[in-house]
Amino acid sequence: MPGLTFNKSHFQFILAMRKPLRLSGIVTNLGLLIALTAIWIAFAPTLIGGRASYVVVQGNSMEPSFHRGDLVIVQAASTYNVGDIVIYRDAELRTFVIHRIIAMEQDHYVFKGDNNSWVDTYRPTHAELIGKLWIHMPRLGKAMEWLRLPIHMGLTTGLLGGILMVSMIKPAKRGRRKNNPTGSFGGMLEGGLYLFGFFTLVFLALGIFAFIRPLTRSADKIQYQQESHFSYSATGTPVIYDTEVVRSGEPVFPRLTCFLNISFTYNLLGDPLQGVAGSHQLIARVMDEQSGWQRTIPMNQRTTFTGNSFFSTSTLDLCQIVSLVNTLKQETGLRANSYTLEIITQVVMTANAEGNQIVDSFEPKLVFRFDEVHFSLSAPKGQDDPLYLSKQSSANNSNLEANTLSILGWKPAVLTLRMIALLGLVFSLSGLSIIGIRIFTTSQQDQEAFIRLRYGGLLVNIYERNLVPPSMLIDVTTIDELAKLAERNNTVILHMTVNFLHCYLVQCNGITYRYVFSNGRRGVVEIESPRQEIIEYPISANQNNIVEAQPDEEELFGYVISKSRIAKAEVEQTVILRKIRL
Template sequence: MLRSFLLRPAVMGSALMVVITAALWGIFAPMPFGGRTTYVIVNGNSMEPGFHKGDLVLLRPAQQYTVGEIVMYRYPGLGPVIHRIVRQNGTRFVLKGDNNGWEDSYEPETSEIAGTFWLHIPRVGIAFGWLREPWAAAAVAGGTIFVLGVLMLKLPEPRGKRETPFWWKGWTRSASYWLARWQEPYFMVMYILAAAGIVLGLFAFTRPALRQVADNLPYQQTGYYVYYADLPVNLYDNRRLESGDAIYPQLNCQVNVLFHYQLLSAAEFAGGGSYALQARVRDAAGWHRSFPLGEAANFSGGDFQAQQVLDVCAAQRLITEMEEMTGVQRPQYYLDITPNVQVAGTLGGRIIKTDFAPALSFVVEDQQVFLNTTAVPGADVLRPSAAGLLEGSRLEANTLDISRVRIPVNTARGLAVLLVVLSLVGLAVPVVMLQQAEKKEEKLRAHLVAGPKLVEAAGSLLAFGDRTVEVRQLEDLTRLAEKAGSVVFFHEDPPWATYLVRENGVSYYYRTLSAANRDSAPEVGNWGEDLVRALRNDELVLFYQPSVSMQDGQISQVEAFLRWQHPERGFLMPMQFLPWAEKSGLVQFIDEWVLNTGCLQLRRWQDQGYLNLPLAINISSYELRQEGLAKLVETVLKRHELSAEMLRVEIDESDLSLQPAILDNMRQLKAMGVGISITAPRGESLEAVHSLLDVDQVKFGRNMVQQVLATESNSQSARQWIHQAHQRHIKVVAMGVETQEQYGFFQLSACDEAQGFFISPPMPAEDLTRALKAGPDFKNPALGNGSGGAA
């Protein structure tokens, strides 16, 4: 029995599918939806022969990127580009297409790269291009809607009502009842925990806890050139030549050149180096002559400043000598100044050896020497810089990437073990409960073993003439029900308990002695048979109670109330027989009868000219939980040719927080146009109610109405409650109004409608029809015209 109790293939399969789906989503989820995968369709030939136009490429982000990897980045003004890293330039990467003869002009940083190549699916992009055609998109959308529509035609079968736990009978029994009611979701959660722990463990225990990652140390070398000279004539406003100005050798041959160097890094530098400023004259054809500017010098630390004098006239003399010797004259020559910096030491504890020789270039003409601003395109020739990178690596904790969340491998291992242990403990708990149930109560045992498939029968399960097969163990019967997808019927008639499964016209049953504990729920008796007879013999009737407008006292809506004219027990109220209807599985038929009968009467009133009379119907909480409720209401409305706006479904506010299925059904009804009315016996927060459901009207419960005048605090709370409802555009109806004082209070408090015996008791349809015919003559007592029951 324990094997059948714990190993449920359908639930285990569903749990495994949930975990697999979650794992696949975590792996393949796109970046815009919280995942870590980027999908790109190749739209060019720059990466041939590896990738072709129309291929789908999947990329995933990495903590670091290395030379040789294929990555995707966004080229400014162009869009996504998939190319290969060919080298690294400081903190930036140089990329090139495999089929290109040139490198990309844009060099992205690590933060600008979306991801590295992961998967490649050829030609898939062609299908996406095909789907962009209007006719193809329409065909796919139409086919999808058709398939979904066909799948939705199969409505789920209604389930029997589970027994409410009796908390005063002990924690074991109460917890067991809870598990019996929710065991499929419970086992689903336990299996999901187990599967998730195993899957997570497969990833965590097959990866090393530590990994070696790049720990590169970037640095920047910068220089700052300044040149200046005094002028003997008033050529400039301040009689001084500044950086950027043209130099005129015939006025002044001597120019002071200052160079400031800095090594910048977040790490500490220890060491120094040497420098030697040098000048060189050259032409465009390749001729050049060099001469030093001062002596070579050493420096310590990461910066120094050097100043020398540049003799421009000496540079011109070298040019003149070359022209006289060769007979070649050119209109322009170039004069370059380089610092030739050599750096050695340690940076952040790592050895660094580097050089820095940016040229300050001048154009030399016959009469002037001026700064060559085009020597380095896009750069400031007076402020040169060069990025550098000291490569290194370090060990760090390895991680798993789960939907943009990085979890250390050791943490993932511990979490995997914890999930498996929790699932094992969680599966052991119902085993203990089952053992306790076998000793105490047969019905509880039945719920635990069969779970949602259990259907309690009111009478004997076996009848004369049935084809029957008795099985030896309850486990065999539950396994048969699981395989056939059928329910397990259960009936207890002390001292015997009978379980039965019907398949292909054969009744398979298991009979055993009841457990020792006999404090089961009261016997159903003959209520089931009586209710079936009542439905067949039209013993059920509907009474209708009108609500009146607080403004003019006219009937504004009608609420239907169920009654049973029992031939032996007399006139019965719903609370006297509906619990037994739920017990016997007949409540759904009663709800359908109430809905159909109420709508039929509403149709009759509309045929008589009362077109604006909404009808409110109370549907049992059992029916409100069924998935087919909205479809049933739609069918009945179409049958009687009624607009959905003329029907209102009432629900108690307590069901909103306890029954999510009811909320789903009410939202579907609201979408159809059916009005939603909430009965609030406790007067809880309207904000909480309205956040769960779009409500049309709220009804004060009878208890609230009776106590509204008891204290000033109650009165003030009621006024505030009405005010809050009106702020949310919700109408308020006071139920159970029985006195003139109550009616007057709600009228002065701007309540919209009132309902109760002070206005009119529930009455048969023919009596209310006469009241409707009376028209303006129907007045409630507050307006001075009798009881208001009939015309």
């Protein structure tokens, strides 16, 4: 079999196919996996249990900070403050709105666009808030809108799939051993190292995340709802009305009837509320919105109540209201086309809930617009039904409860996460310790397996056992030194087996560096030309010029271990020092 030589181009090609595996590379890959997992948890959409919501800006109400086509990512928050940019769902417009909180009215939030001169008419509650601004990506929303089109999504998916398939196609490795238990052993240890290292980083990150969170937190706010319903009636004239009674929603004419009967119903909804009590009073307020004039008239005395509901009635003299306005005109000369009459129920409520004292107020209004001729029902600002008002309220809860974290829709307790993290770390570190012990044992018992495990990315197996003799051969003391030479010269380590010997070679600049061992002992083997290629030149007895190449004392010839042709190789104990004569 002819000799085999490796030049620099061969080494560069092999290096391009097989990169060295180092601890830093393992840590980098594990760190990348952890980073990808953290990114997924942070950016997972709410539709699949995540915390992030993605909205594309469609208007100009938030310019110059936000423009049409920008992508906004928000995350749900437990509290929202004045000045926060928040996305909420407008039930009236049936769309999502991104505006800034400018005020809070009890449990409702007041919003306004930075580029608007008016305040949003809709007052969302905490439950209607989608999330607080987290990340703003200018113009990226246009790209997402482009991807929403089916044809664009199909083209993009096909392109990415093609790139992935091409990247997965790898040329078949040539010269691989069919049965290589050593490589399988190294692969198992390497895979285990990756697996347990990954779990160690995951549980370590989980532990840090869990231990910086408190075990308890303040209990959720106590939710309750107050409802009110107004109704009114008056004596009617069959010629003017359908019946003899003026019903809620119909206009009232003072020339036909002066007295308006007002009825009010109150309900308090909330399961944890106990010991509900309070007081209420009806008042009438006449006002001119343009001049700011107003006059308050009590309709009854303040009355106490107990329980979750009460019913109240009172009568208002509309003719007295008209007379009051006429007196205002005569005395002040004020002329207005119309005035406003507000009938307000002032409710003060107290209750107990889970050991917490709750005190709240509620002031629903029944509003009329009137002039000298008639009173007509009007809806208060921000209220759809002029007769019905509902107020969602909440109270602080001084109790403590187990703190929880939201992970892709799962809300485990912090204590549970701490226990999982600790047990996971024990399991992962135990696995790493077992692998470390196995590697140490391997290094002591099977040096070839240890070398393959440590420098598997640098090794190239060769099967030609006859190499062209190098111009210079140098033995190194350890495999580590040989690996340093391979990395320094950007080459690979050639590995071949000569009977029971494992020979590792590095060729560079005409010099061959070698490390040989067998059964835990270092050995030396000489790379020589095949026997059939040795040509013996006969020397004539009459020839005078005979040149004998005597070995130099500093020159290393090595030892030749003869190959046995029987199945079981035996070590030749005789050391042959061969001199080559020319």
